[in-house]
Amino acid sequence: MTPPPAPTMAAHSNAVHGGRRQHVLLFPLPYQGHINPMFRLAGLLHAHGFAITVLHTQFNAPDPARHPDYRFVPVPVPDGSPVPVAIEDVVAQILELGVACEAAFRDRLASVLDEYSRDAVACLVADTHLLPIFEVAARLSVPTLALRTGSAACCACLLAYPMLFEKSYLPVQESQRDMPVTELPPYRVRIGEDDGGLRLVRELISRAMPAVKTSSGLILNTFDSLERRELEGLRRGLAVPVFDIGPLHKLSPAVESSLLLPDRSCLEWLDAFPPESVLYVSFGSVACMSPRDLVETAWGIAGSGVPFLWVVRPGMVNGSADDHRFPEGFEAATRERGKVVAWAPQEEALRHRAVGGFWTHCGWNSTAESVCEGVPMLCRPSFGDQMGNARYVEHVWRVGLEVGGDLERGRVEAAIRRLMTDEDGAETRARAGEVKKAAAKCTGEAGSSRLAFDKLITHMMSL
Structure with a gap:
């Protein structure tokens, strides 16, 4: 294993513990929509003094040249393991990807811990879809924070999946189309996956939700004024702290994590x-x-x-x-x-x-x-x-x-x-302007997202 890069001067010294700079390890799910918020979070943590190590698969691997201050540790997936390419295969391949990289991740994580020393690692932040990663980290006594890259409302819906089956909202019947889900307003019943697709989604959720519930905390890329009711519900329903530190792209330094070259x-x-x-x-x-x-x-x-x-x-x-x-x-x-x-x-x-x-x-x-x-x-x-x-x-x-x-x-x-x-659009645009102001307030000085991030740092240093 190559040695880590020399530490750079950070904007803050929050991440120094016992005179030693603390490391945060990150493992993103290798899709663009999951990579972006993970790297935004990495930028925030690095700006607050943490050394960053990114563990990653070869599929959609990040370019280390774009992030010279970070260390990258590839986690090889055995030959024949799935390479996610199409929507209809995504859920199955996410499930298989976590299992396929479990053994290699265990070896890489153990090597990193030996090299840095366990006391120098504050925690691992992993995507909630990668349950095997959480299980490996627990066996090696590494506290792990779960990053959910979707909304608080989506997270609440996933936690409610057992109820949706129990009350026969799922599997969906044609006769139930557009029926309100009274326990989860404003959701309604939608015709979606077939039985096979629903089985895979249910399996993915059955793995992702334990990752949240057994983690050391849940990080959400959202903000209080947008999803206050949903965040309050999550805090009531979960036994782990919930940190609403979004929108991350408004808080974090700009990063180059696009898998495609943008036409500027x-x-x-x-x-x-x-x-x-x-x-x-x-x-x-x-x-x-x-x-x-x-x-x-x-x-x-x-x-x-x-x-x-x-x-x-x-x-x-x-x-x-x-x-x-x-x-x-x-x-x-x-x-x-x-x-x-x-x-x-x-x-x-x-x-x-x-x-x-x-x-x-x-x-x-x-x-x-x-x-x-x-x-x-x-x-x-x-x-x-x-x-x-x-x-x-x-x-x-x-x-x-x-x-x-x-x-x-x-x-x-x-x-x-x-x-x-049309007039409808003008009204919608006016409302969008109001929500923009609320988002700016949450991410501004002493805003709810900045306060939540400060709490996250304190929590990470206490793990």
């Missing part, structure tokens, strides 16, 4: 448009769409007449092997008011004065970033926690509108106009 030319392109006139469209790093849906979306965007910046990443369209997937005539029809890129610097795009709406898959990172910039959303959830996030966006926070049902160009066109030019 789109920011200059946005400069040519009036304030709040451009629709930013991105469905995240994993969600996919059919070729038909791409065609209907394209013509709906074209028909709306609204300027747009659209992220169409490689592999986003099922069954398409090239990057020229748009219907004939689309590019000519939108050339003066549209730009398509393979990936965008999303946080900066949402901050740009020209962006007035965000058509999103409602992954939690995208939702939180949009909320913080006061950008109203069109929601097109695909899977997982995205469904619940969209429900909260429209019905609780009232900062967006859902695009439900089959995609059809006329409905897409109407939804875009409703958000960007």
